[in-house]
Amino acid sequence: MNDTETVAMPVETPGLVDFPREKLTKKAITADHPTWCPGCGDFAVLASYYKVLEKRQVDHEKIVTLAGIGCSSRFPYFVNGYGAHFIHGRGVPLASGVSLSRPDLKVFLFGGDGDGFSIGGNHLDHGARKNINLTYVIMDNFVYGLTKKQTSPTSPIGFKSKTDPQGAVDQPVIAMKKLVASGATFIARTHAAQVNHMIQMIERAMDHQGFSVIECLSECVEFYPGAFDPANPRKGGSFELIQEKKWDGTAEDEMRHDVTDELAAYKLAMLPFPGVFGVFYQSDRPTKNALEKRWVDQSREKIGQASDLDILQKTFDRMK
Amino acid sequence: MGDPVNPDVTAVQRAELPNGERAATQTPERADLRPESIQDAVIRLAGNSQDGIQTAGAFLARLAGRSDQEVMTYMTIPATISGGPSIFQVRIGSGEVLSPGDEADFLVAFYQHSYQDHVSFLKEGGVLLYDSDNVEPNLEDKRYVYVGVPVTGLTVEALGGTAKDKGKNIFVLGLIAKIFHLDVEKLVALIKEKFGGKDESIVNTAIMAFTAGYAYPVGNLLSKLYQFEKIEKSGGRAQITMDGNQALAYGLIAAGVRFGAGYPITPWSSVMEILRRELPKYGGTFVQAEDELASVSIALGFSLAGYLPVTGSAGPGISLKTEAIGWASMAEMPLIVVNVQRGGPSTGLPTNVEQSDLYQAIFGGHGDSPRVVLAAKTVEDCFYIAIEAGRIARKYSTPVFILSDGSLATRIEAFDEPNLAELMQEAKPDLTPRETHKPYALERTTHHLAPGTRIRDGKYPLLSGLEHDEMGHPTGSPKMHMAMTAKRRNKLRELAKELPLPDVYGHDEGDVLLVGWGSTYGPIHDAVKQLRSRGEKVSAIHLRHLHPLPDGLENIFARFKSIVVIEMNDQGVYGFGQLATVLRARFCEPKIQSLTKTDGLTFRVKEILNGLGQAHSPNGSKSNGASVTPEPSSPTRAAASVSAERDHAMDNTPNQPGTEAILASSGTNESRDTEKER
Ligand SMILES: Cc1ncc(C[n+]2csc(CCOP(=O)(O)OP(=O)(O)O)c2C)c(N)n1
Ligand code: SF4
Ligand SMILES: [Mg+2]
Numbered sequence: 001m002n003d004t005e006t007v008a009m010p011v012e013t014p015g016l017v018d019f020p021r022e023k024l025t026k027k028a029i030t031a032d033h034p035t036w037c038p039g040c041g042d043f044a045v046l047a048s049y050y051k052v053l054e055k056r057q058v059d060h061e062k063i064v065t066l067a068g069i070g071c072s073s074r075f076p077y078f079v080n081g082y083g084a085h086f087i088h089g090r091g092v093p094l095a096s097g098v099s100l101s102r103p104d105l106k107v108f109l110f111g112g113d114g115d116g117f118s119i120g121g122n123h124l125d126h127g128a129r130k131n132i133n134l135t136y137v138i139m140d141n142f143v144y145g146l147t148k149k150q151t152s153p154t155s156p157i158g159f160k161s162k163t164d165p166q167g168a169v170d171q172p173v174i175a176m177k178k179l180v181a182s183g184a185t186f187i188a189r190t191h192a193a194q195v196n197h198m199i200q201m202i203e204r205a206m207d208h209q210g211f212s213v214i215e216c217l218s219e220c221v222e223f224y225p226g227a228f229d230p231a232n233p234r235k236g237g238s239f240e241l242i243q244e245k246k247w248d249g250t251a252e253d254e255m256r257h258d259v260t261d262e263l264a265a266y267k268l269a270m271l272p273f274p275g276v277f278g279v280f281y282q283s284d285r286p287t288k289n290a291l292e293k294r295w296v297d298q299s300r301e302k303i304g305q306a307s308d309l310d311i312l313q314k315t316f317d318r319m320k
Numbered sequence: 321m322g323d324p325v326n327p328d329v330t331a332v333q334r335a336e337l338p339n340g341e342r343a344a345t346q347t348p349e350r351a352d353l354r355p356e357s358i359q360d361a362v363i364r365l366a367g368n369s370q371d372g373i374q375t376a377g378a379f380l381a382r383l384a385g386r387s388d389q390e391v392m393t394y395m396t397i398p399a400t401i402s403g404g405p406s407i408f409q410v411r412i413g414s415g416e417v418l419s420p421g422d423e424a425d426f427l428v429a430f431y432q433h434s435y436q437d438h439v440s441f442l443k444e445g446g447v448l449l450y451d452s453d454n455v456e457p458n459l460e461d462k463r464y465v466y467v468g469v470p471v472t473g474l475t476v477e478a479l480g481g482t483a484k485d486k487g488k489n490i491f492v493l494g495l496i497a498k499i500f501h502l503d504v505e506k507l508v509a510l511i512k513e514k515f516g517g518k519d520e521s522i523v524n525t526a527i528m529a530f531t532a533g534y535a536y537p538v539g540n541l542l543s544k545l546y547q548f549e550k551i552e553k554s555g556g557r558a559q560i561t562m563d564g565n566q567a568l569a570y571g572l573i574a575a576g577v578r579f580g581a582g583y584p585i586t587p588w589s590s591v592m593e594i595l596r597r598e599l600p601k602y603g604g605t606f607v608q609a610e611d612e613l614a615s616v617s618i619a620l621g622f623s624l625a626g627y628l629p630v631t632g633s634a635g636p637g638i639s640l641k642t643e644a645i646g647w648a649s650m651a652e653m654p655l656i657v658v659n660v661q662r663g664g665p666s667t668g669l670p671t672n673v674e675q676s677d678l679y680q681a682i683f684g685g686h687g688d689s690p691r692v693v694l695a696a697k698t699v700e701d702c703f704y705i706a707i708e709a710g711r712i713a714r715k716y717s718t719p720v721f722i723l724s725d726g727s728l729a730t731r732i733e734a735f736d737e738p739n740l741a742e743l744m745q746e747a748k749p750d751l752t753p754r755e756t757h758k759p760y761a762l763e764r765t766t767h768h769l770a771p772g773t774r775i776r777d778g779k780y781p782l783l784s785g786l787e788h789d790e791m792g793h794p795t796g797s798p799k800m801h802m803a804m805t806a807k808r809r810n811k812l813r814e815l816a817k818e819l820p821l822p823d824v825y826g827h828d829e830g831d832v833l834l835v836g837w838g839s840t841y842g843p844i845h846d847a848v849k850q851l852r853s854r855g856e857k858v859s860a861i862h863l864r865h866l867h868p869l870p871d872g873l874e875n876i877f878a879r880f881k882s883i884v885v886i887e888m889n890d891q892g893v894y895g896f897g898q899l900a901t902v903l904r905a906r907f908c909e910p911k912i913q914s915l916t917k918t919d920g921l922t923f924r925v926k927e928i929l930n931g932l933g934q935a936h937s938p939n940g941s942k943s944n945g946a947s948v949t950p951e952p953s954s955p956t957r958a959a960a961s962v963s964a965e966r967d968h969a970m971d972n973t974p975n976q977p978g979t980e981a982i983l984a985s986s987g988t989n990e991s992r993d994t995e996k997e998r
Contacts, residue, residue: 017753018753018774019753019774019776028778031782031793032793060774060778060780061771061772061773061774061775061780062771062772063771064624064771069785076782077782077784077793077794080778080779080780081780082769082771082772082780082781082782083780083782083783084624084651084782084783084784085782085783085784085785085786085794086617086620086647086785087617087643087644087647087785089613090613090614090617090644092614093581093609093613093614093615093617093618093621094617094618094620094621094624095621096607096614096618096621097579097581097607097617097618097619097620097621097622097623097624097625097629098621098622098624098625098771099621100579100605100607100618100621100622101578101579101604101605101621101622101625101626101627102625102626102770102771102772104772105625105771105772122610122611122614123610123613123614123617125610126609126610126614292600292605295600295605296600296603296604296605298600299600299601300601300603303601308573308602308744308747309740309741309744311601311602312570312573312574312740312744313740315570315598316560316570316737316738316740318513319382319560319561319562319566320385320386320558320559320560320561320737
């Protein structure tokens with residue numbers, strides 16, 4: 001790289017011939033040491049992400065890690081890979097732009113409950129309904145961590161925060177209800193204290209074609225300690241897994257959950273806290289990526305081998 | 321066209337003749353029918369938008385383009401979705417056409433209201449061509465020449481009873497073709513192109529209507545017919561006829577833009593509609609997002625992915641994008657942001673023109689967030705400015721604003737076909753592997769690598785909205801923030817150095833220098849032309865690069881005694897329009913004065929001339945640079961205080977996009993009409 005170039009003569013880093021690919025290790029994808037509070041649930045989410053990337057040997061240069069703003073959204077700084085730390089609540093559209101224009105990339109988005117359900121709530125709905133191909137992990141801690149303990153859209157009624165010293169009064173967003181209603185085509189729920197489950201869910205989300213979203217309960221030890229103990233067996237709670245249908249014709253299978261059944265997913269979402277964990281819903285509705293590509297292909301079919309210049313010239317010829 | 325019709329000859333009034341029959345009275349001398357050669361004509365079609373007057377006008381404009389004539393149009397957008405009173409004005413010239421014209425030589429009135437609303441806009445001695453089935457003009461008013469043709473009846477006759485009101489526009493086009501000796505063959509070809517592909521009968525009907533209009537013995541009613549002077553073809557390139565938003569959209573494609581995102585708003589929408597339709601042909605796409613926050617964010621996603629993206633809106637939507645544009649400054653992302661301005665603030669005058677978003681473009685953001693601001697001056701320039709924006713966005717890895725406005729957006733002009741082969745830019749990201757990469761190196765301009773680019777040393781970059789070090793890692797170091805702030809700002813200084821100085825129109829020294837930006841180009845240059853022909857030492861420059869300003873402007877300023885900045889925005893608390901304020905801050909030059917207006921209409925040449933009379937007094941009494949609002953140019957039209965007085969009496973200017981919209985929203989049905997605001 002020519003670092004002595006002046007401002008007026010910007011020069012790209014000189015190109016190289018290709019070089020051999022090394023195995024993707026945890027070390028290779030680890031960047032800065034996380035700045036989270038010791039004990040924060042987000043560490044485990046990061047560890048699971050590393051695990052998945054390593055296990056699946058994703059091409060290093062194709063990993064794109066994006067986030068909005070929040071403690072959880074600091075995530076990309078701790079991953080050595082292409083990525084961006086964007087603005088509060090707009091991660092979904094940012095990720096959508098990357099995904100739609102670059103089908104060769106693996107697009108991951110991380111963020112908090114405030115980022116995803118409050119300031120970015122509308123984007124979540126639209127990214128989901130458009131079924132943009134990406135994986136989005138919402139690290140839900142039921143509180144605003146980065147700004148130091150204000151009520152979040154998922155804070156339960158009665159939660160005492162700096163903005164609700166008498167206890168929260170507003171009906172919280174029930175994450176899974178919102179996600180099922182949003183039109184996302186892969187919806188799962190997991191818990192940062194259950195690393196194996198988390199890895200499973202991230203892998204399945206990543207393998208899904210379409211908008212895959214995971215609510216991951218991730219404790220803020222600083223401002224909402226113990227919030228998810230009821231779902232943590234080590235803390236006396238119960239981590240109840242969704243039993244998915246195996247389609248084996250057995251009697252038990254009747255009782256199991258059909259992930260393609262939206263109503264059933266909604267019923268699971270209605271269960272009182274701490275609820276259940278696993279895949280709530282999955283369907284294979286076409287992605288916007290595929291639909292846009294179809295349009296491009298159809299247009300190109302009509303145009304044939306014409307270059308961009310030919311196409312524009314033809315348009316101008318019509319305007320003479 | 322100075323004296324278009326011999327005023328002594330009063331044409332036959334209400335000559336309701338069946339098609340092909342001869343007018344009974346006052347047949348002018350045959351010798352008079354020899355076409356009179358003219359250089360320039362302003363034709364205003366006034367009717368209802370559902371009658372297709374835009375279509376007829378656009379044919380005239382495109383014909384002019386194909387005939388190597390200069391042409392400029394201007395139209396109003398009706399207030400209601402279903403249509404309503406509307407005008408389409410075409411100015412065709414064999415010489416230079418700079419503005420759509422203050423007054424019409426030729427007015428076509430389809431309805432009584434069209435006549436009433438627009439007749440005072442007709443030049444003395446001008447021709448009123450009216451549909452005698454619908455219009456009863458005041459024939460006592462001897463200032464005009466009256467040509468009544470039963471357009472409605474004859475169109476029905478020509479096309480059969482089912483035609484109703486359809487086809488009148490094309491019938492009138494036939495009439496106009498006859499009166500101006502237009503090239504029938506070319507017009508018919510245009511009609512076929514326009515209606516071809518649809519149902520065969522539509523083309524046939526249109527041709528029938530045209531032929532009937534053309535065959536009508538209008539020569540019996542007019543003492544003269546006209547012919548545009550032949551001109552030599554300029555530079556051998558064909559002419560392209562399109563409106564400003566089309567030019568902008570195709571300019572973006574030439575600039576290499578393949579991806580974009582937006583949200584509909586007048587007058588920006590048609591840019592995104594064109595891109596949505598066109599980009600798939602080029603392998604790209606345009607996303608209609610849920611709002612403007614999303615659209616700029618999606619565009620930044622495209623940028624991150626290695627493409628040069630566009631987002632755009634009008635003022636209100638740009639407000640919503642500003643946080644993300646701040647991120648683009650900080651993270652140093654190439655991005656084009658189009659603002660097709662309208663009257664503001666808030667919903668403001670949605671279908672009118674204003675240049676009041678300059679501050680927003682330059683300063684609209686939190687923190688020190690440098691960005692580049694360009695403004696297109698003509699329809700043609702909408703094309704080239706997009707390419708310039710793309711060049712700068714890539715070279716300096718920065719957000720670049722393009723300011724257009726409602727009048728450029730909808731105006732049709734003919735211009736020399738661009739040399740696309742030379743202009744087309746590469747669109748694909750470069751994914752060649754690299755040895756190493758430092759995204760925010762202090763020593764050189766940032767150029768991001770697109771994901772998918774392998775980096776041998778294994779250190780991948782992060783784009784950061786937090787202040788960062790050279791690798792993109794967050795830092796709170798005061799030293800680093802100072803260095804990075806300077807790096808981002810210095811890009812604009814470098815750009816200022818390389819920017820060309822604007823050409824001086826007129827002499828490069830003199831008494832008064834007019835400074836304009838954006839769509840005021842035509843009227844300002846027309847004004848200079850007129851003043852110079854009277855021997856005044858007035859010149860003009862037009863700025864396309866508004867931020868940063870090109871280095872060396874001060875040398876031009878130094879050669880004039882006073883400088884008047886002309887713009888369509890408010891004079892503000894301190895008496896200066898937005899560009900005037902920026903220039904005064906930049907050059908500390910007390911001789912910079914300001915001429916502004918806020919009636920939502922483009923400048924008329926007259927308003928500039930009158931305004932200058934006040935702004936520039938030879939004894940220098942105004943040299944403190946106070947802003948002047950133009951004098952009312954006619955008793956019925958007080959430009960400075962239009963809002964309270966808008967009524968039909970004032971609805972007579974050539975440059976009134978959206979007058980009807982104002983009328984509608986100033987009445988009792990305000991809430992209903994604002995709902996319909998687009
Ligand atoms: C536009 C904007 N508004 C407000 C903020 C301040 N802010 C930063 S993070 C945050 C909330 C964070 O909560 P959450 O998204 O739940 O993330 P967490 O920190 O809990 O992981 C807020 C309000 C901001 N950065 N930008
Ligand atoms: S404040 Fe809470 S969410 Fe933020 S890092 Fe600390 S523990 Fe985690
Ligand atoms: Mg939170």
